[in-house]
Amino acid sequence: MLDRRTLLTTALSLGAMELFPGLSFAQARPLVFATFTGSWEEAHKAVLVPAFRKETNNAPIVLDPMLSVDQIAKVSAAKSNPPIDVMLHDPGPALTALAQDLVEPFPVERSAAFKDLIPDAQDPNGPAAFFQVVGLTYNPDTVKTPPTSWADLWRPEYKGRVGITNMNSTLGTGFMVEIAKMHGGSESNIDPAFKAMEQLKPNLSAVAANPGALATLFQQGQVDISPGNFNAIQILKAKGVPVEFVAPKEGAIAFKTLIQIVKNSPNRELAFKLIEAAISEPVQTRLMQAPYLVVPTNTKVKMTGEIARVLAKDTDDLKKKFVFQDWKTINAQRPAWIERFNREIKL
Amino acid sequence: MAVALPDVTTYPLRLASPLALFFAAFFAAPLVALLGLSLQGPDGHLGLSQYAAFLSDGFSLGVLLGTLWLGLKVTAACLVLGLPLALVATRAGGWVRGVIILAVLTPLLTSVVIRTFAWIVILGRQGVVNSLLSSLGLIETPLRMLYAEGGLVAALAQVQMPLMVLPLMTALSRIDPSLWDASEALGAGRWRTFVRVTLPLCLPGLIAGAVLTFAAAISGFITQSLIGGGQMLFMPGYIYQQAIALQNWPFAAAMSVVFLVAVLAVVLAFNALGRLARGYAQT
Numbered sequence: 001m002l003d004r005r006t007l008l009t010t011a012l013s014l015g016a017m018e019l020f021p022g023l024s025f026a027q028a029r030p031l032v033f034a035t036f037t038g039s040w041e042e043a044h045k046a047v048l049v050p051a052f053r054k055e056t057n058n059a060p061i062v063l064d065p066m067l068s069v070d071q072i073a074k075v076s077a078a079k080s081n082p083p084i085d086v087m088l089h090d091p092g093p094a095l096t097a098l099a100q101d102l103v104e105p106f107p108v109e110r111s112a113a114f115k116d117l118i119p120d121a122q123d124p125n126g127p128a129a130f131f132q133v134v135g136l137t138y139n140p141d142t143v144k145t146p147p148t149s150w151a152d153l154w155r156p157e158y159k160g161r162v163g164i165t166n167m168n169s170t171l172g173t174g175f176m177v178e179i180a181k182m183h184g185g186s187e188s189n190i191d192p193a194f195k196a197m198e199q200l201k202p203n204l205s206a207v208a209a210n211p212g213a214l215a216t217l218f219q220q221g222q223v224d225i226s227p228g229n230f231n232a233i234q235i236l237k238a239k240g241v242p243v244e245f246v247a248p249k250e251g252a253i254a255f256k257t258l259i260q261i262v263k264n265s266p267n268r269e270l271a272f273k274l275i276e277a278a279i280s281e282p283v284q285t286r287l288m289q290a291p292y293l294v295v296p297t298n299t300k301v302k303m304t305g306e307i308a309r310v311l312a313k314d315t316d317d318l319k320k321k322f323v324f325q326d327w328k329t330i331n332a333q334r335p336a337w338i339e340r341f342n343r344e345i346k347l
Numbered sequence: 348m349a350v351a352l353p354d355v356t357t358y359p360l361r362l363a364s365p366l367a368l369f370f371a372a373f374f375a376a377p378l379v380a381l382l383g384l385s386l387q388g389p390d391g392h393l394g395l396s397q398y399a400a401f402l403s404d405g406f407s408l409g410v411l412l413g414t415l416w417l418g419l420k421v422t423a424a425c426l427v428l429g430l431p432l433a434l435v436a437t438r439a440g441g442w443v444r445g446v447i448i449l450a451v452l453t454p455l456l457t458s459v460v461i462r463t464f465a466w467i468v469i470l471g472r473q474g475v476v477n478s479l480l481s482s483l484g485l486i487e488t489p490l491r492m493l494y495a496e497g498g499l500v501a502a503l504a505q506v507q508m509p510l511m512v513l514p515l516m517t518a519l520s521r522i523d524p525s526l527w528d529a530s531e532a533l534g535a536g537r538w539r540t541f542v543r544v545t546l547p548l549c550l551p552g553l554i555a556g557a558v559l560t561f562a563a564a565i566s567g568f569i570t571q572s573l574i575g576g577g578q579m580l581f582m583p584g585y586i587y588q589q590a591i592a593l594q595n596w597p598f599a600a601a602m603s604v605v606f607l608v609a610v611l612a613v614v615l616a617f618n619a620l621g622r623l624a625r626g627y628a629q630t
Contacts, residue, residue, distance in 0.1 A: 206577075222472050222494075342580055
């Protein structure tokens with residue numbers, strides 16, 4: 001018999017199951033891969049996920065796009081039963097995840113593709129699935145002579161037209177370290193960069209809150225030249241925004257993007273297979289082509305297209321042109337640097 | 348024979364219990380957890396060291412005061428622009444009123460992100476305002492409006508305007524129009540009628556609107572970061588930076604509690620002002 005009470009109970013439990021699907025299906029949840037937002041998610045959905053499905057006989061997988069720092073916050077809030085199985089991290093957050101004991105070591109000995117990676121990408125805590133590259137970005141309509149060096153940002157003709165990001169992002173911090181190095185500093189001595197920033201102030205039009213906001217400023221003509229992420233610029237270019245990327249003569253800053261298995265993940269085997277697919281030659285070859293233009297870490301991949309044109313023709317060339325930074329040293333001081341940037345960089 | 352009739356003027360407390368439970372679980376409990384977290388010192392001991400660190404630091408206090416000041420400026424802008432609009436909307440009849448209500452409500456149906464991006468287009472170096480001014484020959488180099496506080500106040504005021512206008516319209520429409528006629532018949536001019544009759548009677552709506560716009564403006568994380576930029580720091584962005592970029596949860600928790608208390612103080616001050624003003628208006 002259907003009385004008011006049973007109806008209400010049924011409705012409430014159905015509602016609860018709808019709100020918390022984990023309640024009823026706690027045992028078999030799909031593999032959760034925390035990718036980055038935007039074009040990264042599209043690229044992984046289009047190339048990596050099909051490759052993973054093929055390898056695992058259609059194992060269920062969910063992409064959960066978010067920033068590295070948000071991944072760490074989510075996993076460290078539920079260490080024993082993490083809501084994510086595979087994390088994607090820039091070098092700074094990757095070290096934070098390690099320090100907080102959130103990472104399961106990658107089973108190197110079982111991996112077929114691991115040994116094909118560039119030595120810099122062979123990290124037993126999680127191999128680098130691709131590189132992110134920071135160089136100079138400029139608007140070719142307004143900047144007639146292409147810049148060649150970070151120092152060009154200081155040229156008087158760019159008064160009020162330069163954009164940067166603050167140090168919250170990997171891009172902002174990496175840029176400051178490179179500027180410090182140019183002026184005699186290093187990963188452990190950032191002072192010269194802050195001094196140089198004082199002189200950059202008249203040129204600054206914007207200190208964007210994040211790299212995404214910086215990229216959109218090119219669209220509005222708010223900035224004409226800035227340090228920029230290779231992939232973010234390619235997306236803008238594809239939309240018809242007049243913007244070009246060059247690797248400065250000091251070398252383009254390269255960040256390894258590590259792909260890591262989350263500690264206590266209930267889907268360890270599937271997580272391994274996803275990472276194996278991410279570092280494999282076919283997947284990286286496909287991801288390197290337009291429109292994704294992801295810089296590969298697998299030495300077997302032959303560089304073609306835009307990447308060969310503006311970044312590197314092959315692995316040796318890449319080693320010559322890329323600058324890697326010591327993120328262990330950087331990470332130890334980064335909070336203090338961010339605080340200092342808060343206080344000193346006011347327009 | 349006296350049969351005890353059920354009292355229909357009161358409702359049993361248990362009717363409120365589902366919502367009370369919901370609030371306890373999803374509002375009160377996290378708030379208590381936040382408080383607990385904020386008492387954790389850098390060395391793991393319990394204490395007030397995070398609060399001491401925040402309150403003894405001129406820079407942090409400056410961010411807090413700057414945020415509250417921003418909220419006051421946005422509220423003032425909403426009030427100055429919103430009150431005349433609400434007056435016109437309530438006194439005008441027919442289609443004028445309909446058009447105004449539609450104009451006030453439409454932005455509410457659009458995401459804050461989209462409205463904020465629209466402001467980037469308007470305020471940019473080659474934006475609508477700058478190109479208009481330079482084509483009129485009024486300026487030679489583009490004005491800096493994006494990533495500047497003036498632009499931020501304008502954008503926040505537009506984004507939060509409905510929160511001011513809607514309560515004002517409700518309050519104004521409750522005023523009996525014959526009061527205005529009576530006031531004028533007794534010799535008061537328009538301005539006097541506005542100050543002595545309209546303003547005191549719409550105070551509840553005005554205060555509700557001010558509290559809503561103030562709260563929304565100081566916590567408007569998206570607009571603050573997209574129009575204000577990365578070097579103009581306000582409390583929401585500062586808390587986000589400490590919690591997410593630096594993973595310094597105890598300090599971020601302490602900042603949140605300080606921010607919450609400061610906002611509550613300003614809201615109480617709004618209410619107190621309203622009560623004072625009402626007392627003055629009635630004498």
